[in-house]
Amino acid sequence: MDTQTVLLIITLSYVIGSFPTAYIVGRLNGFNIFNVGSGNMGTTNVLRALGLGWGALVFLVDISKGILAVWLARQIAPGNSQASASAISAVAVVTGHNWSFIASLISGSIRGGKGAATAGGTWLIIMPAFVMAVPLVIMALIIATTRYMSLGVLVSTFVGGLILLGLVLTHQMDPAYLLYALVGLMVFYRHRDNIKRLLAGNERRLGERAEVQK
Secondary structure (H helix, E strand, O other): OOHHHHHHHHHHHHHHHOOOHHHHHHHHOOOOHHHOOOOOOOHHHHHHHHOHHHHHHHHHHHHHHHHHHHHHHHHHOOHHHHHHHHHHHHHHHHHHHHOEHHHHHHHOOOEOOOOHHHHHHHHHHHOOHHHHHHHHHHHHHHHHHHOOHHHHHHHHHHHHHHHHHHHHHOOOOOHHHHHHHHHHHHHHHHOHHHHHHHHHOOOOOOOOOOOOOO
């Protein structure tokens, strides 16, 4: 790919990722998501504030951001650069979600989500169908048994990284996809406070409500 194509993919993906789904949902319900619970612009915070329906909407839109960004990147990139375009787009769209310029303009400081749902969207479009569901099933089982959303996200992200590495080493995926490891690193970085709370035993469980300040 030439430099212009790479820059176009990065820009489009970052802008798509920056769409502040949770903030908009909060405003539709009369509050600022940054003043709720953890102050995070993501699915879990909306779930705690508004319940399953609105949380599911945020989750689906944020997943769709990842799918759309990678799909557009593949339309833009030449045929021999699909792997590179997909990996670059995945990193850029998750960066946009985690450090959203739109949310930053609204709030006056760098704000965003933690990247799990948007990263999940990129996973769904990038990975081969025969391994696509493995991390998702693991995440669902962990959340169902422990009610720790963060633990499910972190373990499934780690497992997904191992699967990706294995597919590259066995020549089933292009080595360019190793760049996708940055997505996993960003998810772990944004969940660093959750990791501390999990280790301390005071992480909040799914279903616990968050106080809404309107």
